[in-house]
Amino acid sequence: MGKIHDRLKAGQQRQHTVTVDARVAHVLASMTGKSRVVDTARRMSVFLQDLDRVRADRSLDTAGRHFTMQRLATEAKALGLKGRWNLLCNRTQCLRTPAVWYNRGSYAFYCEDCARELNRVNARDAENLKPGTPLCRKIVNAEEAADLHCMS
Ligand SMILES: [Zn+2]
Incomplete structure (x- = not known):
């Protein structure tokens, strides 16, 4: 009892x-x-x-x-x-915060470590698709992040 x-x-x-x-x-x-x-x-x-x-x-x-x-x-x-600005990284088994790196391929946000890794392994494809622009970029402005969420 x-x-x-x-x-x-x-x-x-x-x-x-x-x-x-x-x-x-x-x-x-x-x-x-x-x-x-x-x-x-x-x-x-x-x-x-x-x-x-x-x-x-x-x-x-x-x-x-x-x-x-x-x-x-x-x-x-x-x-x-997961994958939302300033919350948890979008990568399947990653739970790091803050997820402030926007991936223009998956339309989701990632932590810095995962974003840098994604940029590294996708460097060539990203360069071919949009020269001079990495796959993931850091978003510091909450309004810009909200706009990106609306577009995805
Ligand atoms: Zn991560």
């Missing part, structure tokens, strides 16, 4: 302490329907807490970390947090 009660209590506290992270505010702003927004906000907040926890957990071995990060990446994708 004690354990179940504690777990329920922990669950309740978790619900009550959920705050909408600034990182997800602009995603939520684009949604309609209050219950969906609240549901999504809760899922996003739980996701962000899990991500912070996994990043800080030094006890996970490589396989455990890999499995957990894969699960989190799937959830991030389902929540629409």
